Amino acid sequence: MLQQADLLADDAHLTAALAGNPFLPSGFQARLDGLAEALAEGPQAAQTAWEHVAEHQLAAVLCPKRVELARMAVRLRRWLDAAEPTVSSVGQAVRTHVADWG
Numbered sequence: 001m002l003q004q005a006d007l008l009a010d011d012a013h014l015t016a017a018l019a020g021n022p023f024l025p026s027g028f029q030a031r032l033d034g035l036a037e038a039l040a041e042g043p044q045a046a047q048t049a050w051e052h053v054a055e056h057q058l059a060a061v062l063c064p065k066r067v068e069l070a071r072m073a074v075r076l077r078r079w080l081d082a083a084e085p086t087v088s089s090v091g092q093a094v095r096t097h098v099a100d101w102g
Helices: 002-011 025-041 043-054 064-081 090-101
Strands: none
Touching: 002 025, 025 043, 025 064, 043 064
């Protein structure tokens, strides 16, 4: 039924107007597209976009693997923007590697 609603919206040229819809599959895809753009902007924008993806009513039902990959992309963005820890000893380096780098 949701696929049919998406097709009808597309036929009526309403896909862009319904991009924020929390139930349509096209709304989910629009949120993922927004997340992809936000990843280039920075970790805060990516986090906000991720929350918007997670708020979609069918996020976990439509494609849970895509949801998990999106979550991991946001985590990676945060990790890449984090300051690299300073290493003062071999023991600290090993602990940091196990906790963060590994």
